[in-house]
Amino acid sequence: MTDIRTALQRAARDLNASGSPSPRLDAEVLLMHLLGIDRLQLLLRPEMELTGEEDAGFSRWIERRSLGEPVAYILGEKEFWSLRFEVGREVLIPRPETECLIEEVLRFYRPPGKDLRVVDIGTGSGAIGVVLARELPAARVAATDISPGALAVARRNASAHGVSARMDFVQGDLFASFSGDFDIVCSNPPYIREEEYDLLPEGIRKFEPPEALMAGPDGVAFHRTIIREGAHRLRAGGRVFLEIGEGQREAVEALFEETGDYDDISFRKDYGGIDRVVSARKQG
Ligand SMILES: C[S@@+](CC[C@H](N)C(=O)[O-])C[C@H]1O[C@@H](n2cnc3c(N)ncnc32)[C@H](O)[C@@H]1O
Known part of the structure; x- marks a missing residue:
């Protein structure tokens, strides 16, 4: 014994x-x-x-x-925003710094307005979309991911947290499978540069899905598309919120400025002092 x-x-x-x-x-x-x-x-x-x-x-x-398997995959769960989220090898384990993106959305949209239409692009476990659906009770939240396995996990998390009725789950490439416009576009997209990938800790490379992490040679390929297409998908006065990687502030700021469609571009640091979330307003 x-x-x-x-x-x-x-x-x-x-x-x-x-x-x-x-x-x-x-x-x-x-x-x-x-x-x-x-x-x-x-x-x-x-x-x-x-x-x-x-x-x-x-x-x-x-x-x-x-x-090297992360504890969250062994347990099949991870806490995010003080809620228990199911996780498995098909989804990225939600990171604490992603809570900064939620805080930033709520800074602009709480108390909640009426009939907000929100999209969470690359929803993974559903962490962002599910929390926003809970925190903004008047919102309808679309969650999209390229991975059908991830969407299945996100659906179960939405159901476990009682927000399925106000969420739609769509498999597809970024905005490709959506119609209509949104008040809030948010995403924690992949943002690791190709050449950085091999330098990640082994536990991440061996176990977390590479398609949730890698983002082309400059690491902002997904931000570029979301910012450009977002300009046509946001209602006037709506906002986009994106998580960014360390050192990506200037590149992402330039992407917003290039389109000429946004104003009020602001950055928010995570608790480690790193610029982590960018938000901008679609001009009215
Ligand atoms: C960094 S993870 C974020 C997961 C989750 N939102 C979070 O914050 O924990 C990025 C997600 O984007 C998804 N993804 C990758 N390429 C995509 C694409 N072209 N269209 C939609 N989703 C994509 C991945 O499958 C992954 O779930």
């Missing part, structure tokens, strides 16, 4: 040997989920024995983590 203390020590040692940057924390999170207990219970009951099945299940998870 193995108790919690021994299981955690063994797991943290194995994860440390495999090069995990946070061995003890990963081991604790995985064991808490496996046993269905919180951190306090985990720490207060170090002598609690694991059943043979729990011990074997924990060892399998630790082995997966040792091979």
Whole structure:
């Protein structure tokens, strides 16, 4: 029989040997989920024995983590905007910095106006679209992705968070499958330059979908299309909100200025001090 203390020590040692940057924390999170207990219970009951099945299940998870698989994929979930989102290998794991994009949308649109029409391009797990549908109760939110697998996950997340009735899910290339115009266009599009991709941590390259990350030689291929086409898809006075990568501010600002269709271009930093979200207004 193995108790919690021994299981955690063994797991943290194995994860440390495999090069995990946070061995003890990963081991604790995985064991808490496996046993269905919180951190306090985990720490207060170090002598609690694991059943043979729990011990074997924990060892399998630790082995997966040792091979670099992100904890969120092992658990099948990730917290975003304090909500639990299902994730799987077909979707990018939502990142905390993407919450800055939501905050920026809400800065302009809360209290919510009536009948807002919103589109979330490249919805992945549905994180942005689902949260906006919850936060803007008068909005109808379209969510699009090129990946049918991602859209299936996004649909389940919308249903789990009670907003399916106000969301539409469309598979397609950026705006290609949509008609009509929008008040809000938002996207966290792929923004990794091709040559940067090989420098990403192994856990990302091995496990997260490359089509969710890579964006041509300059990293702003998707921003370019969304900004240009967005000018024809936004209602006058509507706004586009885009997540951007480190060092992309100038290139993205130039894309907005080139079209001559936008004003009030503003940038917002993430909590690490990096310009992370750009927003601009379609001129009226
Ligand atoms: C960086 S991920 C963002 C996922 C999610 N919105 C988030 O913030 O966690 C980009 C998403 O864009 C999707 N995507 C890639 N190319 C696309 C295209 N041409 N049209 C629509 N979606 C695309 C990918 O499948 C992926 O889900």
